[in-house]
Every structure is written in structure tokens, then in C-alpha cells.
Amino acid sequence: MIRNDTEYKRVLQQIEEGRAHFHAQRASFQEQGVPVEAADIALQATESFLLGLEEDAAAYLNAKSGHLTPLGDLKHIGRWLIHARIARGLSQRELAERLQVSEAQVSRDERNEYSKVGVDRAQAILDAMGVALRVVEDRHTTIPTAESAAYTIPFETHSVPSSEVDSELYRIAGNFRAKKNLSPEKTRQIAHALNNLLNTLAEDDSPAVRQE
Template sequence: MIKNETAYQKALEKLKQDKIFTTKEKVRFVEMGLNDEQVNMAVEPLISFHEQLKEEVEYYERVKRGLFNPIHKFTDIGKSLIAFRIYMNMTQSELAKKLEVSEAQISRDERNEYYGATTEKIEAVMSAMGMKATINIEIAAALGA
């Protein structure tokens, strides 16, 4: 997951480089005498990684515009905290200062998407970013599940 502008810019550059590299590899494989099916099989992993990075870039761009997905599971809270920080254009360093912790701690928490964080930690992060949570609990049977 892309978590800052530097990583975003690097990802954009990587996407450009990947396209060029994949095209060159296709030409090289054709020159080696591979047929279309073999060429496609050979470059499929490159295309797969490219598409995954492209999805990450598109997600980061949506977040920067403030387009967030609703949280349906508690395990998604961490990803939403990171998305909100990105949307606010707040750096990990700025968040660390507000929480009076090291930037390395914020980096670790975000790398793990706050997995295993206490409710107190989640509330502190939310408060530092000016967020407020509203929880709506529904009975699964009433939802047809």
C-alpha cells in the first residue's frame, strides 16, 4: 500500500518503466522464436505485478480525493486510518509529533495497518487526526446473512 507522496511518485515512475520493460521483453521473446502463447505466458508475471501496482496507485489517488470505502470489519480500521492521514496531507512525522511517539513507531504501525493495536491507540490516532468514529451495529440475521 502506498502511504506517502514519495512512494506514489516512485510507483508512477515504476509503472512507466514496467511498460517499457515488458514491451522490450515481448520483442526479445519473439526474436528468440517463441510463439504468441509462449510470449504471453513469459510476460504474464510482469503484467500481474504491473496491474497490482496500478491498483495501489489508483487507490492512493482515490484517497487523496477523499473517496473512502466504508469500514465493514474492525480489521479494516487501520487501512482507513492511513487513508485518512493521506487525505489530510499529514506526514507520518507530523502524526508522530502529535502522538508524541517516534516516526519509526508510526511507520511500523502503518506497515502492519495497525493490526493488533489497542482501542486506546486507535482512539489516540483518530483524535490526533481530528477523526470521530460512529459505530453502527446490526444483527446479521436481519441482513440476510
């Protein structure tokens, strides 16, 4: 999870380097005549790792822009509290001052994602940030599972650099992943399929095609 701009820049660097290595490895497999299916299996772990980094980067930008998504599962309240601090525009030092604790304490708590945080402690943090937690019953949606809740962050209009597919398509594919409990590989395939479909529609709508 990304907690500050320094970590965000480091993750972007990891994504850039990881994508470069990913494409170089795929090109190498092609030169060696490795079947596409076998190459996909060999690269699946790398692809899953990079997708995770891209999701983290998009979630950080979403929070930094001031968007705080509803908390769908109390098991993820630690990550939600961190996003709440970011959404409020507070640094770890500023939050520490409001809580009257050391900055090191806040940093340690966030590294552990407020593991086993109690009700009183969570409420104190909310009060310090000026954030109110409200329970709302939703009769029209299914409560997300612990596994899917981690991928329900709406990424708004922010994007993460990607050399193959626009991150907005990854966001859409990520929604399918959360609702259908899909694997990272299936998510990637959906994103690429959407990309190919949009490219096809763009070609069909080109001036040359319309003249025919």
C-alpha cells in the first residue's frame, strides 16, 4: 500500500522497469519460439505483481484527489484509515500532532495497516482527522467478501502509465475482477479485449471507412 508521494514515485519506477522487463521477456520467448500459452503462464506471476502495483498507484491518486470511498468491510478499516488521512490532505506528522503521539508511531501503525486496531483507537483517529464514519444499509447490493473488497476502489479519472492498455480499462476490468472473483490473468485478458474492441470501433469510425 502506498502512503506518501515518495512511495508513489518509487512504485511508478517499479511499474516502468517491470513493464520493460515484462515486454523484453515476452519478446525473448517469441524469438525462441515459445508458444504463446506457455509464455503467458511463465509471465503470469510478473503480470499479477504489476497489476497489483498499478492498482495501488491508482488507489493512492484517488485518495490524494480527495475521494474517500465507502468502507465495505471492517476487516479493511486499516487501509481505509490510511486512505482517509491521504484524502484529508494530512501528512503522517500532522496526524501525529493531532493525536499527540510521535510521527514514528503513526508511521509504524500505517506500515502495519493498523493491525488489530480497537474501536476506541479507530474513533480517536477519525476524530483527529475530522472524518465521520456512518453505517448505511444497502438493500440492493451484496456485501463484498474480504477477498473482493480490496478491489472495489473507484479510480475516477486518474490514470497509471501503461505501455499496452490504458489504466481506465484496467479499472473497468478490475470491477469485473471484484464482482466475479476473477484471477489477475483473466483481468488482464478482459482489459486487452476491451482495448482491442475500442481500437476496432475507432478504425470503423475513421474518415476512410465512413467514405466507403
